[in-house]
Amino acid sequence: MHLKMRFCSPVVAFASFFALVQAPLSSQAAGEKKLEVFSWWTSGGEAAALDALFTVYKKQYPGVEIINATVAGGGGSAARPVLQTRLAGGNPPDTWQSHPGWELLGQYVEPGYCEAITELYQSDGWDKAFPKALVDLMTKDGKTYGVLAGVHRGNDLWFNKQLLEKNGITVGDTMSFDQFFAACDKLKAAGIPALGVGDSGIWASAQLFENTLLGVVGGQGWIDLFGGKMKWDDPKVKEAMKYFAKMQDYLNPDHSALSWDQAIGALIEGKVAFSSMGDWADGEFIKANKKENVDFGWVSHPGTDGSFIIVADGFTLAKGAPHKDATIAWLKSIGSKEAQEAFNPLKGSIPARTDVDKSKFDGYHQWSMKSFATNTLLPSCVHGEAAPAAFQQALNDAVTAFIVDKNVDNFANALVQAAKESESNK
Amino acid sequence: MFVDAKPFMPTANLQVSHSGRTQAQPKRKRISGERILPPLILVPSMAAIITFVYVFILITVWVSLSRWGTLRIDWRLRDPLFQAYVQMFAMPRWHADLRNVLVFTVLFLSVSIGFGLLLALLLDRRLLGYTLFRNIFLFPYALSFIVTGIAWRWIFNPETGINLLFDGLGINRWLVSIGSAPFRPGWTTDPGVLFSINDSLGHIFPAVRNLSVHLGIPIALIPVVVAASWQLTGFAMSMYIAGLATVPNELREAARIDGATEFQVYTKVVLPLLRPVTVSTAIILGHVSLKIFDLIFAMTGVGPGFATDVPGIFVFDMTFKATRYNLGAAASIVMLLLVAIVIVPYLWRNLRRN
Numbered sequence: 001m002h003l004k005m006r007f008c009s010p011v012v013a014f015a016s017f018f019a020l021v022q023a024p025l026s027s028q029a030a031g032e033k034k035l036e037v038f039s040w041w042t043s044g045g046e047a048a049a050l051d052a053l054f055t056v057y058k059k060q061y062p063g064v065e066i067i068n069a070t071v072a073g074g075g076g077s078a079a080r081p082v083l084q085t086r087l088a089g090g091n092p093p094d095t096w097q098s099h100p101g102w103e104l105l106g107q108y109v110e111p112g113y114c115e116a117i118t119e120l121y122q123s124d125g126w127d128k129a130f131p132k133a134l135v136d137l138m139t140k141d142g143k144t145y146g147v148l149a150g151v152h153r154g155n156d157l158w159f160n161k162q163l164l165e166k167n168g169i170t171v172g173d174t175m176s177f178d179q180f181f182a183a184c185d186k187l188k189a190a191g192i193p194a195l196g197v198g199d200s201g202i203w204a205s206a207q208l209f210e211n212t213l214l215g216v217v218g219g220q221g222w223i224d225l226f227g228g229k230m231k232w233d234d235p236k237v238k239e240a241m242k243y244f245a246k247m248q249d250y251l252n253p254d255h256s257a258l259s260w261d262q263a264i265g266a267l268i269e270g271k272v273a274f275s276s277m278g279d280w281a282d283g284e285f286i287k288a289n290k291k292e293n294v295d296f297g298w299v300s301h302p303g304t305d306g307s308f309i310i311v312a313d314g315f316t317l318a319k320g321a322p323h324k325d326a327t328i329a330w331l332k333s334i335g336s337k338e339a340q341e342a343f344n345p346l347k348g349s350i351p352a353r354t355d356v357d358k359s360k361f362d363g364y365h366q367w368s369m370k371s372f373a374t375n376t377l378l379p380s381c382v383h384g385e386a387a388p389a390a391f392q393q394a395l396n397d398a399v400t401a402f403i404v405d406k407n408v409d410n411f412a413n414a415l416v417q418a419a420k421e422s423e424s425n426k
Numbered sequence: 427m428f429v430d431a432k433p434f435m436p437t438a439n440l441q442v443s444h445s446g447r448t449q450a451q452p453k454r455k456r457i458s459g460e461r462i463l464p465p466l467i468l469v470p471s472m473a474a475i476i477t478f479v480y481v482f483i484l485i486t487v488w489v490s491l492s493r494w495g496t497l498r499i500d501w502r503l504r505d506p507l508f509q510a511y512v513q514m515f516a517m518p519r520w521h522a523d524l525r526n527v528l529v530f531t532v533l534f535l536s537v538s539i540g541f542g543l544l545l546a547l548l549l550d551r552r553l554l555g556y557t558l559f560r561n562i563f564l565f566p567y568a569l570s571f572i573v574t575g576i577a578w579r580w581i582f583n584p585e586t587g588i589n590l591l592f593d594g595l596g597i598n599r600w601l602v603s604i605g606s607a608p609f610r611p612g613w614t615t616d617p618g619v620l621f622s623i624n625d626s627l628g629h630i631f632p633a634v635r636n637l638s639v640h641l642g643i644p645i646a647l648i649p650v651v652v653a654a655s656w657q658l659t660g661f662a663m664s665m666y667i668a669g670l671a672t673v674p675n676e677l678r679e680a681a682r683i684d685g686a687t688e689f690q691v692y693t694k695v696v697l698p699l700l701r702p703v704t705v706s707t708a709i710i711l712g713h714v715s716l717k718i719f720d721l722i723f724a725m726t727g728v729g730p731g732f733a734t735d736v737p738g739i740f741v742f743d744m745t746f747k748a749t750r751y752n753l754g755a756a757a758s759i760v761m762l763l764l765v766a767i768v769i770v771p772y773l774w775r776n777l778r779r780n
Contacts, residue, residue, distance in 0.1 A: 077747070080746055084497060087497065088499060106496070107497050107749065108497065111496065111497050111499075201727060202727075202728065253584065253612065253615065254583065254584045254585045256614070256730045257584060257614055388749075389748050390496075390748045390750050392747075392748070393743060393744070400732055401638070403617075403730065404617040407638075410638060421513065
């Protein structure tokens with residue numbers, strides 16, 4: 001129904017209408033032991049991971065009935081409209097899935113849809129268990145508004161190890177742009193598209209650009225760029241755009257018809273050699289029964305060694321949550337060691353806590369945990385953490401245009417303009 | 427008939443014209459109960475239509491002028507007032523959207539009405555298997571646009587779809603053997619634009635030269651036109667079959683007696699009589715086409731370089747992904763105006779005739 005709505009105001013009015021109808025119902029329900037969890041985790045591994053959170057919660061807080069309000073659709077494309085409608089209509093779920101950073105603080109906290117849970121960080125010892133850079137991404141004016149269930153690493157470059165070996169390419173512990181393009185040239189000469197991308201939902205290309213950008217500007221540059229100290233038409237940014245344009249020469253020709261997981265599938269089949277993707281890709285290799293460091297391998301995206309782009313999943317406490325006590329218990333449960341250890345191996349992410357039992361994780365995730373503990377932690381823009389949603393969309397749009405026209409000046413100007421506009425929208 | 431058309435406006439208009447008729451009639455009747463009853467019955471639906479259509483249109487106009495650019499609802503007006511529209515018409519993506527929706531509408535209407543008429547005329551001859559073929563041609567219309575979009579996305583995938591057929595049939599082997607390149611189009615992945623008129627139009631309007639969007643036919647849009655026409659040609663055909671049934675046999679016979687050839691019977695007698703059907707079909711398909719969202723969302727998304735992006739997807743992205751509610755509202759108002767350009771003259775004509 002929501003997809004078909006042509007006007008946004010009817011949505012809001014319908015929501016308010018239903019909010020009015022439901023208001024007496026939910027106040028009655030406040031006495032009952034219920035908890036409504038809103039997320040878009042419906043695909044195999046994600047749904048299993050969410051279920052693991054429910055199992056731990058039920059064990060820790062028996063007698064609460066969980067309402068699992070999931071809306072299917074990749075990356076929450078269908079879920080977000082539903083969530084936004086419910087929030088605007090004053091009928092929030094008790095808790096919902098959110099990335100930290102801008103999405104949480106700018107989108108949900110600023111308009112007053114969330115309640116702070118700062119005291120849980122002291123009472124449950126989370127201030128010592130979670131890295132400070134991570135907690136800062138959920139903190140505004142000294143108040144913290146969410147708890148993270150797990151962390152993905154965004155800046156990974158995956159490769160088909162056997163295909164590279166066949167072509168006489170070895171990958172060390174790190175990779176520079178020169179090494180990367182040398183490998184690409186070799187593969188191109190052998191008639192293999194070196195870089196697999198599946199950008200039918202354009203974000204996969206935006207992520208390739210994001211990783212390349214970080215590779216050029218570095219961790220400090222990243223902070224300056226999103227803090228407004230560095231401009232989007234800075235020579236360094238333009239250099240990254242040129243690298244990104246060069247990468248387009250090595251792409252699989254059908255990239256705009258594939259989704260990201262189909263691109264990983266092409267990598268597994270040996271049709272492409274590399275793919276720059278967050279570590280949710282790891283699950284695809286495991287599903288295909290591929291062995292790490294035998295069939296496939298990974299390295300930080302060129303130039304990004306020492307940086308860790310966070311793509312984290314957390315949960316909130318709604319202001320006016322119908323079942324507040326059960327929700328606080330839910331957040332306490334998510335922050336517990338037990339839940340983090342149960343959730344993350346299934347989701348393919350690493351725990352946000354740094355004090356968990358590492359032996360429960362595979363080789364890739366132990367590597368990622370080490371990187372998480374020692375690297376500079378940076379928010380992702382493509383996943384809504386580093387900049388407002390309006391800028392995130394503008395970046396996607398600018399990337400869509402750039403892939404075709406490869407005009408660096410237009411690309412840079414579009415981002416400068418978008419930064420200005422999203423600043424005025426704040 | 428409106429199953430796929432999502433009758434937001436049309437139902438409203440049907441109801442309005444209906445009420446116009448009932449108001450005109452009771453004047454002569456003296457019994458007060460009969461006078462009051464029709465308006466009384468109509469009041470609830472009128473109230474609902476006024477609220478849920480016209481008031482909401484006004485709210486949408488207001489939102490498009492407001493500062494509501496994040497999830498915080500902000501009804502205050504913007505200064506300058508039309509900034510959302512100015513920003514939108516400066517976006518290359520919006521230029522591409524307007525180009526795409528116009529090109530799509532023209533191609534889709536010509537193909538589906540052209541083939542619809544052709545099929546109807548063939549069936550008009552009542553050849554063997556008339557009922558069977560009529561149903562076969564109409565079947566695609568029973569599907570939803572989402573199903574059509576996904577099926578045709580697979581067909582036009584350059585690596586796994588129809589291109590394998592060209593290989594399998596040996597067409598490519600033959601092409602290579604005569605020394606030309608194999609035929610492997612990129613279909614929905616091709617960002618190219620055919621018949622770009624930027625240069626020639628630039629002589630008349632120099633501003634066109636500054637557009638980053640090529641005005642022409644985006645190649646990736648052609649498979650979408652094929653899919654949409656495949657689905658709705660059957661609908662156009664059934665409209666024409668109904669229209670052909672109303673052409674009196676006497677007229678055809680009279681034409682034959684006067685010495686008209688069978689071809690002339692169609693071009694001089696039948697086709698002119700079918701003109702109202704063509705107009706109705708064009709209006710119905712036209713507003714489906716201007717508002718199209720689901721087919722393209724399922725089949726290609728925004729496409730390479732916005733080659734298949736349309737205003738409907740723009741509204742969805744800007745409203746719910748970018749949370750720029752004012753921009754999304756502005757785009758939906760422009761969509762409403764586009765549809766109004768098509769529908770209002772038609773309604774006006776109908777109202778005058780009644």
